[in-house]
Amino acid sequence: MSVTIRDVAHASGVHVSTVSRTFSAPHLVNAETRTRVLAVAEELDYRPNRAARSLKTGRTNNVGLIVPDLANPFFSSLIKAAQAAARRQDYHLFVADTGESPSEEEELILAFSKQVDGIVLCSPRLSNKALEKLSESVSFVLVNRLIRGLTTVVMDVAHGARVAMEHLAELGHRRVALVTGPAGSWTSGEIRRAVAEVSGLDVVVIGPNPPTEEGGVAAAAGIVEAGVTGVLAYNDLVAIGLIEGLEALGVGVPGDVSVIGFDDSTTGRLYRPKLTTVAMPASAAGRMAVDLLVQSMSAATVLETHLVVRDSTAPPRGSA
């Protein structure tokens, strides 16, 4: 079959344990022996069998990454950064998406748990209780979900939401809407809470909505009905869907209604009108989550967000 540690041992005239040590504890073997073994290993193109190693050590050098939707560009950048971080430390990355389903999320966690050293769980839809339970059998890093006692990386969406609202207020808007995301989403709740605390604005909450373009399109009618002049949407996809929906109803953006998204995704950056949006540090989050997992550190990390003003917001019609 393939070349094993025994082949290398035999070919270099040492015991298998010495070969093993030259790889996993080089300081324990004589420099001369080590170079010889390495040379032979190189020549035979030896690569340690990870299954065998992890059987003995209990560690796999794999991490799992679970997101609600692999095709969402926000998660794509997160995955890209997570993969790069994993690879830098000789880890491999499993990915899967839950399709926004809590039960599928749980099954995936269980399925991964025996095969990884930890799981990065992004925007989970499971309840706190369920997650705490599951965290007993596999170590987690949560992204954009805060549970006391669990390691987390969250983005300061509350701050982003406040700044977005202030931006609308400064432009002269008085009556605005918040188009929320899915029911189980922590970020959606945070945004909602933060918005409720902003004074001087009349806020209509519309939701929950699926976090997709379709969700945005569907919410457009409600926006018109509510008679608002500004909207903060759950993410860029929803914001874009909303704009499409509004324009189909004869409402112009930003002429009649201003729209702000969340994420600062490429899709939103390229869209016309170019989206005003709250930038979310997806890459940083992916990188940090993996690093925390691999170094098995526990911490609660908060990453900053900031508003990027582009062309989808303007003063309300008829203002100075």
Add this chain to the structure above:
Amino acid sequence: MSVTIRDVAHASGVHVSTVSRTFSAPHLVNAETRTRVLAVAEELDYRPNRAARSLKTGRTNNVGLIVPDLANPFFSSLIKAAQAAARRQDYHLFVADTGESPSEEEELILAFSKQVDGIVLCSPRLSNKALEKLSESVSFVLVNRLIRGLTTVVMDVAHGARVAMEHLAELGHRRVALVTGPAGSWTSGEIRRAVAEVSGLDVVVIGPNPPTEEGGVAAAAGIVEAGVTGVLAYNDLVAIGLIEGLEALGVGVPGDVSVIGFDDSTTGRLYRPKLTTVAMPASAAGRMAVDLLVQSMSAATVLETHLVVRDSTAPPRGSA
């Protein structure tokens, strides 16, 4: 530590081999014994250790997926479909991106090879020779690359390119440009070859270019210089970058120049002007590639492409 086959065996009064068989060869064990063992396993929450299993059997139930760029929306849909297909058959999916680098591609293949039953290799940048060599040590399915003897899933980009060119010709364009992709790309070569065979059109080839928005922006000046009225771009991202670049130079799309992309990505579908593009069956390709791997079948599959006409193409200025 965690519950093993031995615990289950002990708790249900049978030998470990019987427990093993109830999972991997149920027909070999008495129905009564089987239900008892299953009940005990369920109660103890036993899950087979995949590392141990794959050490003995040589199979891992994992597949790898390597793409040039995880953040490219075309690959996102492919990954999503591949993951779903893998999961349906109790396989897990490793992902990684090469950042368009051939050497990184090779290292990833080698790194994955011991840990997967096969690799789906999308738009590889390595040479045929290198890939043939590597295919001796791990089984592949190539996506959008054709090498005799290797299992492949390719999209009929030549057909797509021809139809796109015919579309431009029908609109009245006579002098057009082809903005190609990266040097090692099979699809880019196919498109180029197909375009060369179309008669009645003056074609300027511009490239190679990085397959990104930036690549498109950078190519804009060359388009203006070439004095063409129509462009076929390597993918939607390049097409969009091109439009951005052209407009920055005061050239309107589709007013002055018509632009066609490739992929039919969400980003392109939402962009304004809405992109005319050649639809690529990314999801189908992801699904099929994984199915071929898991069933360890070898085949050369060709998937159809088709043109989606939207708003980025129009008759050339001054035509009837």
Add this chain to the structure above:
DNA sequence: CGGAAGACTGCAATCAGTTGCAGTAAACAA
């Protein structure tokens, strides 16, 4: 010069399953 510490290296058990082979008991055929 004796003894101890230090530096390697080898031995063999171990990780959690899988599987060829053999053994047992019941069913069946001759």
Add this chain to the structure above:
DNA sequence: TTGTTTACTGCAACTGATTGCAGTCTTCCG
């Protein structure tokens, strides 16, 4: 009744690497 087949089930070797323990050989100190 004996021989054979069938249906399970158990035994034990095996997968490829890791690691505690023990043994050997130097080196160094008093």
